[in-house]
Amino acid sequence: MMMLSEGRVTRPEAVSGEIPATVTGNRALMLEEPLIFEIGSPETTGVDFPEAAVGDRFGDLARNAPIGLPGLSEPETVRHYTRLSRQNYGIDLGVFPLGSCTMKHNPRLNEKIARFPGFADIHPLQPVDTVQGALKLIDELAHWLKMLTGMPAVAMSPKAGAHGELCGLLAIRAALEARGDARSVVLVPTSAHGTNPATAAFAGYAVEDIPATPDGRVDLEALKGRLGPDVAAVMITNPNTCGLFERDMKAISDAVHAAGALVYCDGANFNAIVGRVRPGDLGIDAMHINLHKTFSTPHGGGGPGAGPVVFSEALAPFAPLPFVDKEDGHYLLVEEETAGDHHASSFGRMVAFHGQMGMFTRALAYILSHGADGLAQVSGDAVLNANYILRSLSDVLDAPFAVGGPCMHEALFSDDGLAEGFTTLDVAKGLIDEGFHPMTMYFPLVVHGAMLVEPTETESKAGLDQFIAALRAVAERAKAGDPALKSAPHFAPRARLDETLAARKPVLVWKD
Numbered sequence: 001m002m003m004l005s006e007g008r009v010t011r012p013e014a015v016s017g018e019i020p021a022t023v024t025g026n027r028a029l030m031l032e033e034p035l036i037f038e039i040g041s042p043e044t045t046g047v048d049f050p051e052a053a054v055g056d057r058f059g060d061l062a063r064n065a066p067i068g069l070p071g072l073s074e075p076e077t078v079r080h081y082t083r084l085s086r087q088n089y090g091i092d093l094g095v096f097p098l099g100s101c102t103m104k105h106n107p108r109l110n111e112k113i114a115r116f117p118g119f120a121d122i123h124p125l126q127p128v129d130t131v132q133g134a135l136k137l138i139d140e141l142a143h144w145l146k147m148l149t150g151m152p153a154v155a156m157s158p159k160a161g162a163h164g165e166l167c168g169l170l171a172i173r174a175a176l177e178a179r180g181d182a183r184s185v186v187l188v189p190t191s192a193h194g195t196n197p198a199t200a201a202f203a204g205y206a207v208e209d210i211p212a213t214p215d216g217r218v219d220l221e222a223l224k225g226r227l228g229p230d231v232a233a234v235m236i237t238n239p240n241t242c243g244l245f246e247r248d249m250k251a252i253s254d255a256v257h258a259a260g261a262l263v264y265c266d267g268a269n270f271n272a273i274v275g276r277v278r279p280g281d282l283g284i285d286a287m288h289i290n291l292h293k294t295f296s297t298p299h300g301g302g303g304p305g306a307g308p309v310v311f312s313e314a315l316a317p318f319a320p321l322p323f324v325d326k327e328d329g330h331y332l333l334v335e336e337e338t339a340g341d342h343h344a345s346s347f348g349r350m351v352a353f354h355g356q357m358g359m360f361t362r363a364l365a366y367i368l369s370h371g372a373d374g375l376a377q378v379s380g381d382a383v384l385n386a387n388y389i390l391r392s393l394s395d396v397l398d399a400p401f402a403v404g405g406p407c408m409h410e411a412l413f414s415d416d417g418l419a420e421g422f423t424t425l426d427v428a429k430g431l432i433d434e435g436f437h438p439m440t441m442y443f444p445l446v447v448h449g450a451m452l453v454e455p456t457e458t459e460s461k462a463g464l465d466q467f468i469a470a471l472r473a474v475a476e477r478a479k480a481g482d483p484a485l486k487s488a489p490h491f492a493p494r495a496r497l498d499e500t501l502a503a504r505k506p507v508l509v510w511k512d
């Protein structure tokens with residue numbers, strides 16, 4: 001029975017005591033779901049095809065054994081995938097508190113516009129005369145990105161943040177080589193996202209750490225001390241992954257430039273400053289923007305993201321091809337064949353086809369529906385929500401940098417103060433039983449047992465309060481040393497999986 005208290009529905013106290021297992025393994029209205037290979041059989045089919053009239057057209061190449069795919073009836077197929085989908089958690093179900101991810105609501109308006117046939121049904125190999133509207137959309141989005149960042153150029157083709165990092169470093173490499181000064185080292189702060197050192201290494205650079213100060217920011221003096229003729233670039237995330245603004249950014253850029261190196265900014269956290277700070281004013285030479293974070297396009301496991309890279313005047317000539325240009329009111333896609341001398345210094349091509357049309361359409365729809373003022377409110381509300389979480393929980397969870405003042409878009413807690421033997425992992429697993437996807441854990445590494453929570457601007461106060469209440473309850477159990485928390489989650493389809501084994505020895509193929 002539901003009870004009303006202070007105008008909101010609250011549930012009665014949970015029943016305590018041993019929770020008996022079910023005979024079937026099913027829970028409430030959730031069925032245990034086997035693999036599709038385990039429920040299907042080759043004799044079953046959801047559709048009857050007529051015998052194919054291919055004769056011996058394929059000769060030796062004709063299949064002579066069953067293909068081995070599971071056969072299911074239509075209702076079995078529908079149920080299988082619907083059941084699996086109910087075991088998933090997504091932004092449309094509740095707060096998705098992952099830090100360093102910006103998992104915000106994707107407005108349905110964007111989805112509707114991205115499905116307009118004029119945007120959705122075009123092909124990258126169509127003649128440009130037939131896709132003038134699409135090119136105009138890309139050009140308009142590019143204009144917004146340049147305006148919001150205060151940078152003169154943008155490459156729209158990178159497919160994700162990490163891909164954008166590579167684009168930026170390849171442009172930096174091209175610029176340095178063009179002046180006959182190829183350098184070998186990229187400096188990365190200890191709080192950097194893992195993609196930064198990975199990208200630098202992938203681009204062929206030696207990676208060196210720069211330490212953080214006790215207040216969670218880049219140690220400017222240590223950075224200055226390391227700069228020298230071998231340093232090609234510094235990669236800085238701003239706001240950084242501790243959820244803090246790098247106040248010394250301009251001094252960092254000046255020092256890096258004075259040493260002949262370039263500044264790459266990881267702009268994945270642009271959501272916290274959009275409409276308020278222009279990275280171009282901070283001396284940045286290249287920065288990727290994750291459209292799937294700041295501009296509300298859906299995240300997809302390495303899939304349909306987009307990571308445009310803005311460039312300074314110094315790097316613009318080295319930007320990749322192709323790009324959209326406009327001549328006498330006509331849009332063109334400038335490719336290798338058409339680039340001419342003017343773009344001879346481009347480092348080349350990163351992708352087969354230009355851009356991610358669906359993402360561009362969603363991002364521009366989001367930008368236009370907010371306008372410049374609305375985007376400033378986006379960052380303001382994102383920061384407000386993160387600080388609300390930080391202040392609401394800092395009496396139960398250790399917040400190492402909260403003493404230094406407010407945070408930006410994400411609240412960082414540590415495992416300090418949990419009972420002996422209780423860890424961040426236990427808190428995360430307990431949160432699943434309370435109905436929420438866990439926060440980012442054990443990242444950034446500069447904090448012991450880190451818990452990084454990013455609510456974004458799209459959560460209401462009621463939604464935040466619900467999440468805070470859940471995390472508070474779990475944190476209190478972890479501080480009190482509640483043994484039941486060690487085996488949480490108790491209500492998920494699976495309890496604790498061996499995460500190390502899953503990562504080290506993944507079983508990706510089903511065998512009979």
Ligand SMILES: *Cc1c(COP(=O)(O)O)cnc(C)c1O
Nearest residue numbers: 100101160161162193195266268
């Ligand atoms: C998400 C993120 C990235 C990587 O972006 P992808 O689009 O996932 O490749 C890089 N740096 C930071 C700080 C991020 O949050």
